[in-house]
Amino acid sequence: MKQALVFDIGGTKIAAAIVRSNGEIVTTFKTSTHSELGPEALIHELIRIGKELTKNLSIDVIGISSAGPLDPIKGHLINPTNLKTDGKKNWGLVDLVTPIKDAFQKPTLLENDAAAAVIGELWMGDLGSAQSILSITLGTGVGIGAIVEGKLQRCRQGFHPEVSHIPIHALEKLAPCGCGNFGCIEAFLSGVNFPQYYALKTGKQPFSGKEFLEKAIQKDDYALNGFIHYSELMAFAINSLAVIYSPEVIVFSGSFSEAFPFFADNTKRYLEHLLKQRRAGLDFLPTLKLSKIKDHAGLLGVARMAFHLPQRH
Ligand SMILES: [Zn+2]
Missing domain, CATH: 3.30.420.40 (ATPase, nucleotide binding domain)
Structure with a gap:
């Protein structure tokens, strides 16, 4: 059975999990979002959490569900509405997929959190x-x-x-x-x-x-x-x-x-x-x-979408 490392980035919290292709959630992790520290700090945090979760678990794909707007094809965040440095400074364009893909050497998908949530609901809700x-x-x-x-x-x-x-x-x-x-x-x-x-x-x-x-x-x-x-x-x-x-x-x-x-x-x-x-x-x-499935809708949905890479919904 395949396993995905998944993240859900919100304005207040970051959740992460390992999800199996049958919808089973193996392990979860939650922390506060520190968007005031800027996008580089967020990327470092995702890599740190991911390394921790995959210490004893193998993964096949990575899915990142994030607050938007974002470009799911290029894997870029685009001035996300609720992620701003010091609560006001726009982030501009942030390539989130390349550094995560490089760190884990696995196919990586970035998806809007609302799209991921509704896919999660259709799959496991x-x-x-x-x-x-x-x-x-x-x-x-x-x-x-x-x-x-x-x-x-x-x-x-x-x-x-x-x-x-x-x-x-x-x-x-x-x-x-x-x-x-x-x-x-x-x-x-x-x-x-x-x-x-x-x-x-x-x-x-x-x-x-x-x-x-x-x-x-x-x-x-x-x-x-x-x-x-x-x-x-x-x-x-x-x-x-x-x-x-x-x-x-x-x-x-x-x-x-x-x-x-x-x-x-x-x-x-x-x-x-x-x-x-x-x-x-x-x-x-x-x-x-x-x-x-509450808090897990985005995590499950982006896992479901990552399992279906490279075919997109
Ligand atoms: Zn508005």
Whole structure:
């Protein structure tokens, strides 16, 4: 059986694992992302982690799932939205694949984390027979990947469609986005951005995503009302995505998806209203689910894609 060394690079955390070609995860590792130290430090860290994980385990391929934007064919990061030196300086173009390939002498694939996550969900997620699925990863940013009738959706030159930068309210100055614009899906709905936006809107002190979630669990009114507003914004986002992709299922993962119980029912109610004209013939109303593979979706998906090198999805 083949084995892959895989990485998942997010704005806050780096996860790594050894994954077998039957989907079994042999070992995992997690650490903080120090994007403030720049891209060279990230590459050194990936090599260090990889050497550690492969000390007693052989590998056939390497898969790197990363926050985008990136060029999966050339293996370059391109000014990633949530990876910046000192939190503000753009990284420019970073060749991530060549130094990793050189260090391990194995075929290496770089893929957008949202694309990897939705492939992971189709492969190992608990989504029944669904072949048209959307995965929404709620973390530092918002990652959105789509599979329509079994096929991963891409845009020109194999790039990942950056649909989390579709605006919900393009004129909302209280919701600045890492991409430089305002009011994107990501600017409102990520675990970092929503508590900040909601604090500005209500004139309160901001909380972290984790604190906001803890307050909701303690039935705090501020957080519970926040999630009612969050549900409405989520429904606007899903409405836009549903009319493009018409997924049967939308599956949520990422650290802020723990808030699913606080937004799922209200989001569904708002969506039923927004999509009420689109239920006949092809029903555009998707089922909303919490991921069963959660944090592992990106790792599993990029492993699956690396096992299929050089044929690309
Ligand atoms: Zn944006």
